[in-house]
Amino acid sequence: MELKPLYIANALLVDGDTPRPGSLLVVDGRIAALDPTEIPEGTETINAKGQWLAPGIIDLGVFATDKPAFHFGGITRAALMPDNGPLDGAGLVERAAKGGKPDLWVHPLAAATKGLAGTELAEIGLMKQAGARAIATGRARIADSGVMRRVLAYAASLGLVTIIHAEDEGLTAGAVATDGEMATRLGLASAPAIAEAIAIARDLALVEETGAPVHFRQVTTARGLDLIRAAKAKGLPVLCGITPAHLLLSDTAIGDFRTFARLSPPLRSEEDRHACLAAIADGTIDILASGHDPRGPEDKRLPFAEALPGMAGAETLLALGLNLVRDGHVSPGRLFELLAGTPACLLGVDAGTLAVGKEADLILVDEGTPWQVDAKKMAAWAGNTPFDGMPVQGRATMMWKGGLRIR
């Protein structure tokens, strides 16, 4: 199908800190010009009516290819965690990569070890050839430090970032919450928050030795963030991310045994939550992702400790990110670095910013529209959101993937 050129006028372009009035031209699926002076013949024109025009969200680290939820949330690309399958072979990676095209691009993250068992290296090189953009340790970390060291060195030689889950399995064995008053009152097995910092410290030492680039997918504690901050000051190739849940909720949300608030890592104390907000404001946190992990009643309508962790987050990612803007933690431009620019760099894809030559993965954002999160009416195939009932503002109203209108 031949793509007509696309001209989006009367927009507020999110290509700097503050959205600025402007327009944008797309030719052959790529951004051809910002504020173009000449519009080619036969161009389709969209009047943005003053809405934000921003890069499509690149959601780094989702557990399901859930297209309706991604499209609702303005997500044009999703990096798929290797846990379902697991994605530890080239054929599986290739199939996962084709999963959403053309209107959603799925970038599979290859399993770092065979079967994600944490013992033997997976065929990382072959999976890279099949389309893997990075490797990941999955829902858990690699417990064996020797294996982890070899994984890091090997992936680095192939130019791949290793995406890490950071929790010390000895401390977190059997735990379903973070140590604290809430876990104690509810009688839930809990683990100390330092389980995260201990895991981060080990991997940072390995990064220092191997020089391998890593991304800690979720860093959720003050002590963990302090370690990341120090590592960055040393110049280590380290990125870290977070989901809106750990920025906006603390462990009080598990009161009444709400299994939708059972997450991995578990929700933390209010002090840690504030440390996360400070870290997103000061630039320590690089990526904001949904951690999209839809789970139906068979996994969630259970006693708390028997329910599986995870939340459906794709639909609420943008609106909750805009919360951070309204509360003054980040600028609009920085929000889209967290949501698209930095994930694009990590994955090595030619998108994620409004710049000439980039793929035209675009969203129009009506940043003021109020709506209410409703677990019963989600586009995702399961509505397990810890934000059920929360009033939010802002949603994607139109979106394009490579210049092709999706919504």
Place this chain on the structure above:
Amino acid sequence: MTSSTLRPASDYPPGGDAFRHRHLIGIAQLTPWEISYVLDAAEQWVDLNRSGAAKHDDRLAGLTIINAFFENSTRTLLSFEIAGKRLGADVVNMHAAQSSVKKGETLIDTAMTLNAMRADAMVIRHGSSGAVQLIADKVDCPVLNAGDGRHEHPTQALLDALTIRRRLGRVEGLTIAICGDVLHSRVARSNILALTLLGNEVRVVAPPTLTPPAIERMHVTTFTDMDEGIKDADVVMMLRLQNERMDGAYLPSAREYHALYGLTEKRLEKAKPDAIVMHPGPMNRGVEIDSNVADDPVRSTITEQVEMGVAVRMACLDILTRRKRGVVGWN
């Protein structure tokens, strides 16, 4: 002996305001006067239970009570069964071992099945914290929590409060040491909530490996030294230590536990001279408690606790079914 604390029913607000709960899930939902109301209501059942041959009251005649125990229990199940039968109800017991739970049916499905059988009250025990609340949210009848995971065991705390009140004449302004495996104990959590709420000083005495994190946020002081923890206490409440905790993961051995935390006659001298000794049972004699302490007729309340258990459970079943039975003022 109880006349000083037993208030006549006319002292309470009329109708359901005396106990405004559909279920009894935990002490956490109760107010101090609601606890007192249940204790006062239990007194008449103590008298009835002691009254000789015809220990019967038929106010629950025609009602069906299901005791659904997803976790093994002998004494609590028996206590609830006797309580229900003494009030004239038809009591049915469901043991997890005989149920479809073992065949993979989910807890909610089991609950819906029981609900469809039109029980008038359900008594539920489950090994997972929060499970009883989950069931209560789905069924149409009152639910009594007979213990969920490490979370709560409200009737145990109520019977313990009643025992203390009858033995010491009050259950306020006392110093109460709760000793042992507090980390894994729902009995400890419910008792901490009830006893602090009623205005007592509660101490938690446990090895650090069995002390819950942030427990001081529940308004208790913590001790790792048993002698110090029970010093001048009015009540020494021992907890059961499960055998699997003594295999090296939480504690080095049973004999080390006994040496450091076992309640011996000598150790009990640290407490007040008239201090009482409690244990929810079943006991590990020679581990957390010595036989001569457990069997001391003056200080040990262990059999009295069992007796109060039936009375308190009768009171709870009576109160929670009043709406169903159309008792005047309870709607």
